[in-house]
Amino acid sequence: MANQEEQFKKVVAHAKEYGYVVQSSEIYDGLSAVYDYSHNGVELKNNIREYWWKAMVQFHENIVGIDAAILMHPTTWKASGHVDAFNDPLIDNKDSKKRYRADVLIEDYAEKLLQKAQKEIEKAAQRFGEAFDEEQYKSTNPRVLGYLTERDQVLTRMAKSLENNDLADVKALIDELEITCPVSGSKNWTEVKQFNLMFGTKLGADAETAMDLYLRPETAQGIFVNFLNVQKSGRMKIPFGIAQTGKAFRNEIVARQFIFRMREFEQMEMQFFIRPGEQMKWYDIWKKRRMAWHLSLGMGAENYRFHKHEKLAHYADAASDIEFNFPFGFKELEGIHSRTDFDLSSHEKFSGKKLQFFDPELNESYVPYVIETSIGLDRMFLAIFSNSLMDETLEDQSVRTVLKLPAILAPVKAAILPLVKKDGLPEIAHQIIADLKFDFNVIYDDKDAIGRRYRRQDAVGTPFCITVDHQTLEDQTVTIRHRDSMEQNRVRIDALKNIIAQEVSISSWLKKMQEAL
Ligand code: ATP
Numbered sequence: 001m002a003n004q005e006e007q008f009k010k011v012v013a014h015a016k017e018y019g020y021v022v023q024s025s026e027i028y029d030g031l032s033a034v035y036d037y038s039h040n041g042v043e044l045k046n047n048i049r050e051y052w053w054k055a056m057v058q059f060h061e062n063i064v065g066i067d068a069a070i071l072m073h074p075t076t077w078k079a080s081g082h083v084d085a086f087n088d089p090l091i092d093n094k095d096s097k098k099r100y101r102a103d104v105l106i107e108d109y110a111e112k113l114l115q116k117a118q119k120e121i122e123k124a125a126q127r128f129g130e131a132f133d134e135e136q137y138k139s140t141n142p143r144v145l146g147y148l149t150e151r152d153q154v155l156t157r158m159a160k161s162l163e164n165n166d167l168a169d170v171k172a173l174i175d176e177l178e179i180t181c182p183v184s185g186s187k188n189w190t191e192v193k194q195f196n197l198m199f200g201t202k203l204g205a206d207a208e209t210a211m212d213l214y215l216r217p218e219t220a221q222g223i224f225v226n227f228l229n230v231q232k233s234g235r236m237k238i239p240f241g242i243a244q245t246g247k248a249f250r251n252e253i254v255a256r257q258f259i260f261r262m263r264e265f266e267q268m269e270m271q272f273f274i275r276p277g278e279q280m281k282w283y284d285i286w287k288k289r290r291m292a293w294h295l296s297l298g299m300g301a302e303n304y305r306f307h308k309h310e311k312l313a314h315y316a317d318a319a320s321d322i323e324f325n326f327p328f329g330f331k332e333l334e335g336i337h338s339r340t341d342f343d344l345s346s347h348e349k350f351s352g353k354k355l356q357f358f359d360p361e362l363n364e365s366y367v368p369y370v371i372e373t374s375i376g377l378d379r380m381f382l383a384i385f386s387n388s389l390m391d392e393t394l395e396d397q398s399v400r401t402v403l404k405l406p407a408i409l410a411p412v413k414a415a416i417l418p419l420v421k422k423d424g425l426p427e428i429a430h431q432i433i434a435d436l437k438f439d440f441n442v443i444y445d446d447k448d449a450i451g452r453r454y455r456r457q458d459a460v461g462t463p464f465c466i467t468v469d470h471q472t473l474e475d476q477t478v479t480i481r482h483r484d485s486m487e488q489n490r491v492r493i494d495a496l497k498n499i500i501a502q503e504v505s506i507s508s509w510l511k512k513m514q515e516a517l
Contacts, residue, residue, distance in 0.1 A: 008327035011386045012258050018460050020044065033255030033263045041381075043411030043441060045266075045445050049245050049378050049407060052268045054506055055293050055513060056243045063241035063270065064234050068222025069493045070215060070247055077198065077214050079350035080221050080343060081314050085140060088195040089162065089170055090253045093426060096184035101253055102170050102192045105179050106158045110151045112327065117147040134135070151302035159311035167192040197250045199263075200243045215249035222246070222374060223342045227368075230357055231273075238357050238368055241272040245377065258330060259378040266377040271339075275359065278336045283318055287336050288517060290322060294334075296513035297406045299387045305330060315342035315418065324383045332385055334375035337503065341367040384409060388461060403461030405486055407503040413440040414500055415457045416462040421446050429468045432493060433477070440500055458483055463503060466496065 015021040020041035023030035044310050057065045077083050086106050120143055125132045138144055154177065161169035171192045180187055198217050202208035216222065223242045230242050243388040245268045255261045274282050287306065294304055302325075309319040316337045324333040345366045346354045356365045388404045407413070416432050417427035431443055438440045443462075450467060457465050465481040472478055472493075481488045482497060493497060502508065 004327055004329070008258075008386070011327055011382075012387055014401070014459070015041070015258075015385060018403075021381075023228065024213060024433070033252060033261065035259050035262060037380075038100070040411040043115065044385070044409055045221055045377060045381055047409040047411070048267075048379055048384065049268065050295070050508065051506065052348045052375070052380075053243065055510060056241070056270050058267075059513075060241065060509060061235065061363075062239060063272075064230060064236070065243045066223065066226055066230060067246065068219070068226060068244060070073065070249075070359060071201075071203070071213055072203075072216060072225070074211065075350050076212055076347075077133075077217075079346040081218055081346070082198060082214070083196075085309050085314050086198060086217060087196050088253055089167060089192045090195045091171070091192045091234040093181035093184055093186060094188040094190060095186040098183050099253055101180075102167075102174060103162065104254070105160060105174060106154060106177070109177050109179055113147045113151040113154075117144045117151075120144045120147075133210050139264070139422050142396050146394035153312050161202060163310050165194075167194065168289065177404065195223060195251075195253055197252065199249045202358060205236070214246075216246050217250050217375070219244050219246045219269045220271060220374065221343070222346055223269065224355075227271075227344060238359060239272060239274045239278075241270050243268075243270040245269075259382050260328075260331065262378055265379075267374060268370065268377050268380075269374045272358070272371045274371060276341065276366055276369045279317065279340070279369045279371060283336065283338045286371050286373055287320060288349060289419075290334060290336060290355065290375075292323065292513050294324075295516040296509055297384070297409075298512075300383065300398065304333075307332070311381055313337070315339045324379075325387075326383065327386050327469040333379050334373065337372045337374070339370040341369050344368065391506055398456060399460055402458040402483065405463075406509075407463040408506060408509045410445075410461050410463050411441065412443050412457075412460065412462045412506075413504050414442045414466055415445050415453070415462050416497075417444075417448060417453050417465055417467045418446050419467055419469040423470065424473060425468045425470075428472055428493075432466065434495065436497060436500070440504065454481060464500060 011246070018040060019038040021034050022038055024034040024036050025031050031485070053065065057063050081243070090099055091102040091105070092099050098496055120141065121134060121137060124137055124141070138148065154173070157173060158170065161173065171189065174189060178187060197214040199319050201213050201215060202210040203213050223244055226242070230236060231240070245266060247264060248267050249264050252263055254259050255263060272282060272286065293303065295301055305323050307321045307323050309316070309321070314320055317340050318338040320336050321332040322334040322336070323330040348355050348367065356367050358365045384405060389399055389401070390404065391399050393399050414436065416429045418429040426446060429446070433444055445456070447453070454465055461483070463483045467479040467481070469479065476493050477490050478493055478496070480491050480496070
């Protein structure tokens with residue numbers, strides 16, 4: 001645990017020091033759970049968004065994109081259920097005065113039970129060696145069985161109480177499990193209350209006639225209200241999808257995990273419209289496709305897992321999260337939800353407009369069902385950034401800090417470094433930049449000794465360093481150094497473009513995604 005915390009602190013400090021993420025309005029001591037992306041951060045964020053967009057819109061003939069406004073007609077949020085049901089159950093600890101999400105406290109308790117079971121299983125696997133049968137051990141060992149059964153019971157009971165809005169039972173569960181406040185260590189809790197997460201604002205200058213609006217808490221509704229426009233103007237046929245990226249706002253109760261839980265964040269969502277009754281087929285397909293997208297980035301299959309929802313949101317008939325192994329453990333990174341026809345039907349009711357599709361094959365009109373994939377761009381940023389940051393001990397026992405970002409996402413693709421600031425080497429370096437800048441984001445750096453410049457680029461995550469030296473003057477070759485292997489080769493200047501393109505071209509990464517399918 002201490003190790004995890006240390007690692008997480010390093011991630012936050014590194015993000016600031018190397019121009020990735022800083023607290024918003026820092027000179028005024030910051031605004032809680034709101035962050036700014038600095039010069040490298042914005043590039044990484046743009047690259048993640050672009051990779052998602054290409055994988056969804058460019059890669060699928062039947063998906064198109066939109067960009068809807070953040071402000072929407074207030075009835076939208078009545079129809080979507082957010083006014084009545086977008087609540088989190090909150091609880092306060094009377095001693096520490098800290099506020100928590102009651103469901104998260106219980107989920108953390110359940111996660112500890114799972115970890116205990118996993119520890120027992122790992123120990124047994126070592127003891128039994130090759131003969132070990134994990135499934136059999138899980139279902140017969142009393143201790144493991146006890147942990148797993150208790151975990152199931154706890155989660156099922158919580159899901160039921162939340163579904164019935166039985167907040168007294170959620171409180172009773174916290175008491176029965178003797179959950180303590182992580183800050184004060186006490187069990188002195190208040191009652192559980194519901195808290196609506198939407199930010200309100202006003203439209204219009206006149207206090208009396210001003211209209212109450214909300215900042216959108218999800219981008220999805222902008223897609224639903226545009227369903228018919230896009231279907232008609234794009235002549236789309238079911239099944240088809242609409243994708244969108246953009247800001248969303250939630251007045252989160254507990255926001256302590258850097259850019260994991262923010263009050264202003266960005267989502268990348270896709271709603272896939274299908275025939276009623278086909279939802280389980282498409283739900284499975286989209287689970288696979290989204291996992292393949294993640295795996296294509298090469299961050300290790302062991303760092304992802306699916307988590308099936310016990311408690312379903314009011315609109316869903318099936319839901320799974322893709323969880324990622326963040327520095328603080330496995331947590332939700334993306335949601336894949338089967339939303340039924342809830343949203344479109346509800347907008348039909350509230351707007352009085354038909355939101356249906358005439359299916360020529362079935363010769364009938366219906367309100368389509370929807371499979372949604374919804375990922376937080378900032379959470380994806382954190383997953384990539386934290387997974388890529390490492391300290392490596394080298395052969396000479398020195399330690400280098402390196403940010404092994406997937407090359408396609410790295411802010412800067414290559415740094416061009418003249419070995420010395422004279423003899424015409426800077427001029428050649430600038431000429432190389434003038435050629436490469438048509439295709440890639442590249443930078444020039446001539447400060448400090450070459451070894452220090454390499455380390456600086458390692459820490460920023462630049463996949464290639466290109467060094468211009470005296471031999472360059474004679475034969476038009478340079479040294480290209482690879483960030484991860486630290487290998488150096490001598491190559492001709494005119495070969496650079498192809499070498500870099502091979503590593504960072506979007507097509508080769510999309511092919512990896514297809515292979516993972
Ligand atoms: P959580 O359970 O963590 O609050 P959620 O289930 O409410 O998340 P969704 O409403 O399904 O999340 O939103 C889809 C995605 O948007 C999430 O998987 C996550 O990546 C991202 N997301 C949601 N809330 C936030 C937030 N406050 N800050 C950053 N990203 C968020």
